[in-house]
Amino acid sequence: MKAIFTSLLFSLTVFVATAQRVVADCTVTFAIATDDGNADKDVTESLKASTKTVYIKGNDSRTDLVSPSFTQTLLYNKNSGSAVILREFGNNKFMTRLDNAKWAAENKKYEGMTVSLSQSETKTILGYECKKAVIQMKDGSNFNLYYATAIVPSVKEFEYQFKDIPGFVLEYEAEADNKKIKYTATKINISPVPASKFDLPTSGYRLLN
Template identity: 30%
Template sequence: MKTAVKPLLTFFLFVFSSFLFAQSDFEGIVKYGINYVNMPEEMKAYQAMLPQEVTVTIKGNKSRLEQSQMMGKNVVISDMDNKSGFIEMDMAGQKLRMAVNQDEFEKADEKAPLIDYFDESKTILGYPCKKAIMKDNEGNGIMTVYYTEKISNNAQKEFAGLKGFPLQYSLNQQNMEMEITATDIKKQAVSDEVFEKTAGYNEITQEELQKMMMGGGQ
C-alpha cells in the first residue's frame, strides 16, 4: 500500500494549490465535489483511492480545507493575517505535517491571474453564476470558472480579481483535468478550534516531502 503514497501526495498538493484563501466576510462551510475528467496513466491505478469531495471552512482570515479518501485524510490550514499555515497529510498511516511559510504566501500574492469574462451563465445551488476564463500572468494554466456575485469574492487568493466567489471550476494542468463543483453551502458560526493542529503528526520540511515524492524518503 505504501507504493501508492508518493503519487497520491503529489496529487494532493496539485489539487490544493487551487485553494488558497485570504480574508473574507463569509463564515461557514462550502463543500465541493470532484469529477475526474482526465488524468495521467500513472494515476489511473489509484483512481478509486482519490477523494470525491473537498470541504472548505472559512472564518475571517482563517480557512481549513479537508479531503478524505480511502487511505486517510488531508488538511490545509491557513491564516492570512499572519501569513502562516500548515498541511497535515495522513496517507496510509503516515501522519505528516508541513509548515507553509510566509514566502509561500507572498509568492501567491505575486501571481495575479488574467481574467476574461463571458455572457454564459448557469445556476448552482440556487446561486446565479457567470462564466470566466482565468490564466496565470504568463498566459498558462487555463481555468474555466463559474462564479457568483452573491458571496464575497475575496475568499480565495487563487481567484484574486474575480468578480465573485467560484462555485464551479475546471483545472487542466500537467495532463490532469478535473471539474470541481460546489455541492453545499452553509453560512454558520465556526469555532476557532477547527484551525488548530492535530495531535500525533510528525513535522516534516518541504525538502523532506519532495524527497519522499521522488522515492528517497520515508
C-alpha cells in the first residue's frame, strides 16, 4: 500500500511539474532587431524603432506591427480559421479579408517544414525557462526560436509556423529582404484584454481582394 501511495504521489508531482498553463488572456510586446552586421544603418535603426505586440483573448488574436513607415494589424479567429489584415501607409489604409482557404494559401511557404525540439539548449526570457527549437523550411533555410514550456497560448495558428510548437514562443527568427530578423519578448502582461481590441473598423479602409 505504501509503495502504491508513493508511486501515485510521484506521478502527481511529475504531472504538476510538467503541466502547462493555457494563457487565454495576455499582451506580449516584442523588440525587433537584426544580427546582420552588413545591414544598412537606416534599416537597423528602423527595426530598433519598431515593435510587435500580440494580444490573445480566448479564440481571438491580434498582432500589431508598428514601424516608422507603416503599421500592420493582423486579426485572427481560431474557430473560423479566418483572418483580417489592416495596413496603413501614411494616410492610405487597406483591409484584406482571408477566409480559411486563403489563410492557408497565405502561409503556403510553411508547407513541408520540419521542427526539431532541443532538450538541452535553454535560456530564460521574462522569467520563463525556454527551450530551443529549429524550424527547417523546405528550401533548406533554418530559423531558431525559444519557447516557454510552462505556458501555451490559447491561439497559436496566427503564427502559422508555430502551430506545432508545444509552448509559448518568446523569441524567434524570421526573414525579410533576405535578412534574418530577431523578435524577442520584452514584456508579458496576463491581465484581461479588452474585447474591443478585436473589433474591425467599419470605415476608412479600402478593401483589397
